[in-house]
Amino acid sequence: MKKRYAICGVSGRALGMFAKPIMSTFSARSELVGLLDRDQARFELFRTRFPEQQEIGTYGEHDFARMVEETRPDVIIVAGRDDSHAKYIIAALEHDLDVITEKPMVTTGEDARRVMEAESASKGTVTVTFNYRYAPIHTKIKEMLLEGKLGRITSIDLNWYLDTYHGSSYFKRWNRVRELSGGLSIHKCTHHFDLVNWWIGQQPVEVFAYGALNYYGAEGEANPSKEDGRYCTTCEQTAECDYYSRWNSRSKNIQVQDDHLGSLGAVKSKFPYSDYRPDQCIFDSQIDIEDTYAATVKYSGGALLSYSVNFSLPYEGYRLAINGTKGRLESVEYHMPSRTPFPTPVQTIDYYPLFGSKETIHVVHREGGHGGGDPLLLEDLFMGEDRRRPYRILSGAVDGAYSVATGEAVWRSVKEHRPVTIGEVLKGAFSEKVLSLSGKGVAGE
Structure with missing residues (x-):
């Protein structure tokens, strides 16, 4: 019998490291049954990457219990933004499900303690993917x-x-x-x-x-000017930015993508997310x-x-x-x-x-x-x-x-x-x- 997996957090890591192997290399014993994310655009990205998998169920960030009830997973894979890990790890353990989570397991010692307590009361176990x-x-x-x-x-x-x-x-x-x-x-x-x-x-x-x-940050010595809200793919000061110039051609048609984006990189400055851009300025005061x-x-x-x-x-x-x-x-x-x-x-x-x-x-x-x-x-x-x-x-x-x-x-x-x-x-x-x-x-x- 195939083991059933559901993924919480449809990140680039989730697609490349988990979804693709489940549906290819390990398909004889594994099956992807559900996807959960707060951004509907990520489901479209999944369908674009894997057009043969149109029937996999998709769920919003608050629909964890419904996803479990409808898809009956054996294992929850947690691969979204770090601050979301604790919520879904603990929810999975409360349903007595096993968990595979990306590192870091959580973002605070307090959440680590909560996970340990949830695991001790659960039939499920947690595996952290320290590759x-x-x-x-x-x-x-x-x-x-x-x-x-x-x-x-x-x-x-x-x-x-x-x-x-x-x-x-x-x-x-x-x-x-x-x-x-x-x-x-x-x-x-x-x-x-x-x-x-x-x-x-x-x-x-x-x-x-x-x-x-x-x-x-704003005080970085290589900052061309103190200005917030810039993005690498649209910034007018890239020629004065050593970090950008080191890895990118002057031609906009020849651009090195961030190694964490891979095939999720921008196409004509558009990213496959609804409310997030991974090309924010490294000299922003938000840091x-x-x-x-x-x-x-x-x-x-x-x-x-x-x-x-x-x-x-x-x-x-x-x-x-x-x-x-x-x-x-x-x-x-x-x-x-x-x-x-x-x-x-x-x-x-x-x-x-x-x-x-x-x-x-x-x-x-x-x-x-x-x-x-x-x-x-x-x-x-x-x-x-x-x-x-x-x-x-x-x-x-x-x-x-x-x-x-x-x-x-x-x-x-x-x-x-x-x-x-x-x-x-x-x-x-x-x-x-x-x-x-x-x-x-x-x-x-």
Whole structure:
């Protein structure tokens, strides 16, 4: 019998990452039965992309109960704007349905606690789609740590870089409003915090951070003029905007699309939404989030993370080092060689035993998004987790909550100029009852 899926939030991610695979690669065992969104135009976009699927039921943002009653889904996929996640995750759990949700699971520690409580009272479970775990280079690091190559983990250095193409895209879209995204310490950095949690098998305890808005917003140094309400596809100052000029030809007929829009990009400056444009000016005064962070995180097993992220740099990627009582590993990744203005090496892992010779490890690369992680994640989601792995890799609600709480603690520490504990962000959400739920385990298990 096919498993039935309904999607809440008909985003580009929902269409490409979930709807299309359900109706193609995994159609033998999966079926899409319903779509829910606040914008009717998104249903038209779905029908345009998938003209053979005209009969799938569509529902407004307040019609969740009716959708469940009429379509009888087994699983709810939550892939809309971040601030909508909690509402639909909790509603699904109240109907005893399983949930697959995009990261971040929610946008606040309070909502993370509410999700945990709803899951503990439900027959359903929550899966958070942290696809970075599935990149072959990242699973190899996990395996090395499980093998004890580094001994007890003492510290981690993780510096993440987003280039002016990708980094600026968050400031064109709804992500730039904290109320909608939780800020980038949640929307984006939860990916990074989850990776560290999973790699080292420890839980974050306390955070201290600094952060600032250095590049974007009205005070951005590259702002051609202080003026609100501009849009990239109609702006008359694009020639004076370095961020626009770097990635776009002077000819309006040759225009690089934002990598998060893909086939949803503008056609003659028109977007397939009723009340939203993803080409807003990156120098608008509406922006109320940071674009630069530096943080220290203390973990339950004694490890310390030194983390930074910057959303406006010449190239994209990260630099990682993990230190332990038996050695150290290092890895450097350039995410988008095609956008990097210099030659980039293939990513490897350098292993330095505390007493011995350096080893360089070459990892088999895979095709697909997020370093080859997306196809593997989809197989686990729609075919069941591959039990041959000696470790858990699908993320649960506890994992999602820890990553969100770390991101909120970063922001609160920036604003309050003090260390912030994960406990105060989650307010006791991780009771013994919650943590003992089968299949809903702690990060790194």
